[in-house]
Amino acid sequence: MNSPPVVEWTEADAARSARWRSENGAPPPRRIVIADDRTKADDAYKLACEGTALLWRGDFHNARQLLTALARRIDRRPRKTPPADVTQAFHLHRAAQNHRARILGMLLVPLDATHAVPLHRAPDVREACTRAYGPPAQQQPEPAGTDATDATDATDATDATGTLPPVAAVVSLRELLGLIGANEWRKKGVEIPALGGDRIHPHYGVFSPARGEYVDLVAEAPLPTQELAFDIGTGTGVLASVLARRGVRRIVATDQDPRALACARENTERLGVAGQVEVVEADLFPAGRAPLVVCNPPWVPAKPTSPVEHAVYDPGSRMLHGFLGGLADHLTPDGEGWLILSDLAEHLGLRPHDELLDAFAKAGLTVVDRLDITPRHPRARDTSDPLHVARAAEVTSLWRLATTG
Structure with missing residues (x-):
């Protein structure tokens, strides 16, 4: 069996690595920089277009807003008049879809060893991730005095001592939101x-x-x-x-x-x-x-x-x-x-x-x-x-x- 792909980045002057998760088979990004609530959408868009991924370390809701801002910038590009040839129009449409997916896939979030997202105000995605990825390789005990359903809500980019929490895997925020949506459809039917x-x-x-x-x-x-x-x-x-x-x-x-x-x-x-x-x-x-x-x-x-x-x-x-x-x-x-x-x-x-x-x-x-x-x-x-x-x-x-x- 092939080893799972790995991503590497530098954070707090230390080299770090984690498993790369991509259900659509996207290759691991070659370059990753840290982004947080201070990151401007224009800067993020420029980096993503250049092939640099952004690993989010800020508020989860702000990450979703940044993803929306990136989508607006993609849609803001001048649209060419669709060609009269419908086959060519199809191929151009697919190419535009793939370009959009590639840019939006550059905004990444971390997962810990329990499939939780260690970011402030992150939802509990463990069920959705487990159904898509399978059970976590190892389970970590819930923090003392924390209800299981709210465990990720209380987690920030650093713990009380200022130490960065361990990262077991990295996934694009776009894919993670897709997992969440798919899990809701699975429940609803x-x-x-x-x-x-x-x-x-x-x-x-x-x-x-x-x-x-x-x-x-x-x-x-x-x-x-x-x-x-x-x-x-x-x-x-x-x-x-x-x-x-x-x-x-x-x-x-x-x-x-x-x-x-x-x-x-x-x-x-x-x-x-x-x-x-x-x-x-x-x-x-x-x-x-x-x-x-x-x-x-x-x-x-x-x-x-x-x-x-x-x-x-x-x-x-x-x-x-x-x-x-x-x-x-x-x-x-x-x-x-x-x-x-x-x-x-x-x-x-x-x-x-x-x-x-x-x-x-x-x-x-x-x-x-x-x-x-x-x-x-x-x-x-x-x-x-x-x-x-x-x-x-x-x-x-x-x-x-x-x-x-």
Whole structure:
């Protein structure tokens, strides 16, 4: 196993180091300076643009305000007129997103050995960090006379003797806020009309079914069987749960992401369908054949930049072609494969329409029927979005596929 990445910096005339945490795979910053409540936003922005990260040692709420100020300075840059070519507009949009993420990712905060943030007025993030990173390597006792939920609120950059507290890890504030938000969504859950209003609780790094069009398609398509189904790339387990609620007696749900596997198991248990759904680790298909095989692969052939983006972006459409190429070998003779796929990539010029039809033919598949649904999410109506034309034309389809002959 590779050693975890480490960041190094100088503080109070002493060399220091800590583990680098980055769930999107960002490399450790090469240069880190200390920042606190006296740091001006313009100075911080200049340093971040130059590739220098700022390790925050002041008030946590002031760090959040600085992050907002950095975002305003990024947005203040003159915007170029979007090119007429929608594919070029997409690539420029992704480049702008990546630039924004890189600059905002330069504001860092420390974590101690219990996943707490040793800064004044910091919230208790230990549960959120544990769910994303796993249990701390070692637990430290809570300060005497301090309630566990308020332990980090009473901690400042230095203790009563003026000594800097130990730092076990360093993480970008932007990522940490994402962890906090994801943990709240996990607690609250996402209401799914196709499950009668019951909720799916997404784990950190697992794509949330907030865009429910594809779920509605699976809830409405005519079932070819109630005996057995495979759900390929189950994620939160939402489609497997919908099939179970529709009366399918056994569903084998696969994924290769440990977070997704744990998430799907938790959701099927919570929804009372764990007796019907077997969640297994697999790259695409489980062993055997089924009369119904369902897959909702990533729909944009581009490079993801964070764990949750793997549900949307798939370089070279690997999962799509892997599913189609292996489907005939995993269907029973009279079975159906359900491919649920948005055509946004076609409107962005990233995948020709004929490529999908050619892939069907090459895989020995024929189209039995196609069910379509238009998006309901707000971005489809946002005329300020540089990709608005493509998003407004998007259609999500459930392709009912059978083996040729």
